[in-house]
Amino acid sequence: DAGVTQSPTHLIKTRGQQVTLRCSPKSGHDTVSWYQQALGQGPQFIFQYYEEEERQRGNFPDRFSGHQFPNYSSELNVNALLLGDSALYLCASTQGGGRAPDTQYFGPGTRLTVL
Amino acid sequence: AQSVAQPEDQVNVAEGNPLTVKCTYSVSGNPYLFWYVQYPNRGLQFLLKYITGDNLVKGSYGFEAEFNKSQTSFHLKKPSALVSDSALYFCAVREVYGNNRLAFGKGNQVVVIP
Numbered sequence: 001d002a003g004v005t006q007s008p009t010h011l012i013k014t015r016g017q018q019v020t021l022r023c024s025p026k027s028g029h030d031t032v033s034w035y036q037q038a039l040g041q042g043p044q045f046i047f048q049y050y051e052e053e054e055r056q057r058g059n060f061p062d063r064f065s066g067h068q069f070p071n072y073s074s075e076l077n078v079n080a081l082l083l084g085d086s087a088l089y090l091c092a093s094t095q096g097g098g099r100a101p102d103t104q105y106f107g108p109g110t111r112l113t114v115l
Numbered sequence: 116a117q118s119v120a121q122p123e124d125q126v127n128v129a130e131g132n133p134l135t136v137k138c139t140y141s142v143s144g145n146p147y148l149f150w151y152v153q154y155p156n157r158g159l160q161f162l163l164k165y166i167t168g169d170n171l172v173k174g175s176y177g178f179e180a181e182f183n184k185s186q187t188s189f190h191l192k193k194p195s196a197l198v199s200d201s202a203l204y205f206c207a208v209r210e211v212y213g214n215n216r217l218a219f220g221k222g223n224q225v226v227v228i229p
Contacts, residue, residue: 004158033216042119042205042219043159056216090158092217099215101147101166106159 002027004093004107012113013081021076021110025093032074033104034066037088049074050097078112086114117142117208121220129228134196136223138189138206146208148189149217150180153203162204165189176200196227 005024013019025032031050035043045058049068063079072093078085088111092104118141128134140146147166151159163174170182180191189206203224207217 006158035217035219040221042207042221043217045216045218048216058216092159097215101164101209103149103161103164104217105161106151108158111156 004091004105006089006091006107006110008110009108010111010113012115014115015081015083017081017114018077018079019081019112021078021089021091021112022073023076023091023093023107024073025091026105029093029095029105030072031094031097032068032072033092033094034074034076035090035092035106036060037090037109039087043090046076055097081114083114086112088112117146117210117218119206119208119218119220121204121206121223123223125224125226127226127228128196130198131195134191134193134200134225134227136191136204136206136225138191138220139187140189140206140208141187142208142210144210146210148180148182149207149209150174150178150189150191151205151207151219153205153222155202159205162191196225198227198229201225201227 033048034046037043047057052068065077068074088109090109091107094102094104120139149164150162165182173179203222205222206220
């Protein structure tokens, strides 16, 4: 049973560039959430995708956008990168839009460094 | 809005001794509560959750947690700590009838001393 997978593992970008991170949910899951974990902090909710639509959004600027594909995989895009965007980006999956108290399962994350 | 407080930055415990990691939460309604563990350069691994029912929840790797509604707490416990339990532990909460995003605490570093 494949768990949540993310790519790439590490990424180095410079300020002003754009980045795309990818996530494949756990088998049987159709809902994907993205979190940002800055160094020494807990994960912060960015947004959630279900049925190919953004259903919820945390307190992040419009530079952060996403997409969900028909196979439930998802992308996180960040434009005009800032130094403060350096973090571990975590993808989590669950099922049914997350309305039930189903567990969110996390991927290994993508470490983004902005220079 | 929901929030979690994990008051201790680091918890040091001798191998074989009981381990407790503290968590208090704030939600406007009833909570769903979760504990996750993170090893270096890894994602979050689910340990256990409280939804309803018995206040004592048993999870993976011998961990358990006790839900206390009056104290709004959900402390993680293990009767006998192992060196391999050394990791970063996160408590998270979401509202039962609100949005389904998880709000995490800042995490507790657990160090088990051989």
